[in-house]
Amino acid sequence: MSLFRLTLRNVLHRRFLSLLTVCAVAVTVGFIVLLTLSRESVEQGAKKGYGPFDLVIGAAGSETQLVLNTFYHIGAPTGNIPLAALDQAKQDQSVAEAYAMTTGDNYKGFPIVGLESGYFFTRYGGARLQEGSMYAHTGDTIVGSYVAKSLGLKVGDTFSGAHGLVQEEGLESAEAEHGEEHEEHGEEHGEGHDEDHAHGSFRYTVTGILPELHTPDDRAVFTTVDYAWAVHGLAPEDREITAVLVKPASLLGAHNLKQELDGSDGVQAVYTSKAVSDVLNAVDQGSRLLGVLTAICVLLAGISILLSLIAAAGERTKDVGLLRLLGKSRGYVWLTLTCEGLLVTATGLIAGLLLGHLGAYLLKDALFAQAGIQIQPYHWTPEHWLIALGAIAIGLLSSLGPAFRMYRMHPLALFKS
Template sequence: MKLTSLIIRNILHRKFLSALTVSTVAITVGLIIFLILCQESVEKGAAKGYGPFDLVIGAEGSETQLVLNTFYHVGAPTGNIPHDLLQSLRTNAQVDEAYAMTTGDNYNGYPIVGMDAGYFETRYGDQRLAEGNLYQHLGEVVVGAHVANSLHIEIGDTFKGGHGLVEEAHHSFDADEAEEEEGHDEHDAFLYKVVGILPALHTPDDRAVFTTIDYAWAVHEESEHKEITAVLIKPRSIGGIQTIKQEFDQLHGIQAAFTSKAIADVLDVVDRGTEIIALVTALCILLAAASILLSLTAAANERKKDVGLLRLIGKSKGYIFTIFIGEGLVIIAAGLIIGIGIGHLGGYLFQDLLFHYTGIQIDASLVSILHLYVIAGALVVGVLSMIIPSYRMYRLQPLQLFKS
């Protein structure tokens, strides 16, 4: 009988134990691969989440909160700042581009963001919309690709927003129907019309609704005392960032935040959480190694007579050793293949959920050097687990094996 056929037959002879060992390896590898996909995707998504805007001006408070709300549309804004700051920033010699942002309202849980339309060209270049045109007038909106797909929005749809960043039960209306609605607050009296749909940008902007910055003043009837949520700054040079920050940090109630630093702080927190998960993963790896060890030990105890017969008919110690090592490698290989598939499937199933809440999407097709480390690590752990039972069978004499 060929060596390969013998190895497969031996594995199938212990179906339950073999399946249990393969499952343990697969779950462990799947968890590690899923964590790798999450970590790599979060780091890449965080890095491109703010584009060329290295500085943001907003109300005094948490820098991390300001950056997350401004670029990732997560959480609440730190407050409002005077609209007059925008002009002083645009005339600043260190500033290349400055765009004001207003926020605070939502449509079915997705943030409504007031932003100068020029933001899109600065951020994404001369990229065409998937449908329609950019907004030009009060009440016109452009929706992100994720919002359009999730809510089945089309060009020409109209809707009413809700105050705050929580989900409200606001649905699309025709213009005639909207006029018949009796509003209970200022939001019920203000109607938005979809004039454009953004292409899939693969950034947090996919999950936002964009309109003119004056929407907030119109909705909340603030025609005189105009405020904005933040100003996004693209500096002329890296050296100018510190100058801008020092100048505006001195103003009362105003802060200037380094975007990259705030994101780095968030990633540090994520890394600390990953360390805890890594500890759990390490325990799973030990469990998988123990499972392989027990599986092969049980196989060795069950097949002492078979091994004795093989030795008596002339098979070498190396042949016996190879059988046991081969069984372990087949089990590990099966667990690796299934586990890698589970990890990427998990990334695919959870990518929309993560994107919905954070604006960062898991790249389920991502393959990195860490995959090779996982494969190599699994093989090393597996081989070490095989050595003890395999070596025991290698040392025993054929007559002793047969008698036992």
């Protein structure tokens, strides 16, 4: 009987214990693979999330909040700033491009972003729309590919937005149910009614659908900057913007503009890369905690393999003694147990790789919907090879103890025991 057939028969003879060991290895490997893919996706998504816009101007407050809201469409804006900040940025000789942004409304949970159309040409070059044309008039919109797919939107569709960045579920039914009560307390809730009515009566029209950009822009609705002014009927002197996206002509130019604007009239200018780096540092701190949990899982998987092989060695003492009496060498005996450990480990490794990528596939939509991070479930990273080598090494090391114990014993002692 060949060594492989003998090893396979021994593994199948102890199905339950072998299955538990395979599951321990598979869960550990799957967890590490999912963690690796998620971390790489977060890093890649964060780095390309802001494109060439190395500086962003917004209301004073949290730098991280400003960058996350502006480029990743996460969280609320820090506030509004005067239009004069846009004029100052555009007139600066060290600025290559500057675009205004307004935000604060949503459509079914997806942010509505007022943004000058030149942003798309500056960031994505000559990428064409998947369908339709760019917005040109107030109320025209183009929607990200993820939004169009999720909501079934197509060119020509119309809709109304809602105030805030989170859709209030059941708003219409609640209004109908409590209509009389709202009428009685009209003075108390009049301002809220006026705002709801303003958003409900303003209609957007889908004029185009963006191609898959693999950035947070896939999950947003874009329209003209003046949409917020039109919805709220603001006079020219009351008009403000949420942020200014700046592509500097040089790093020195970005520094000079930041010095001029930062801290003046409630305005802050933020280096985008610095704010993103702060977010990644926070992610790394969380990864360290997960790393500790991963190390514990690896240790438990190694112990599981070791216990499985110790049990196998105890069961197979007479069999090994008989093999030795039939003339099989000590090396053959050593290989039978070592190969058994490696076979169980390799089976768990393959199952774990499949499990990790399956988990990434199942979580990719949820991760993208919440954070705009596109996880690549089919991506193979250099760390995969390290995971595979580490798993095989742990399986081999766990096999050495029981195998060496059987190797040292005399065949008569093995048989008599």
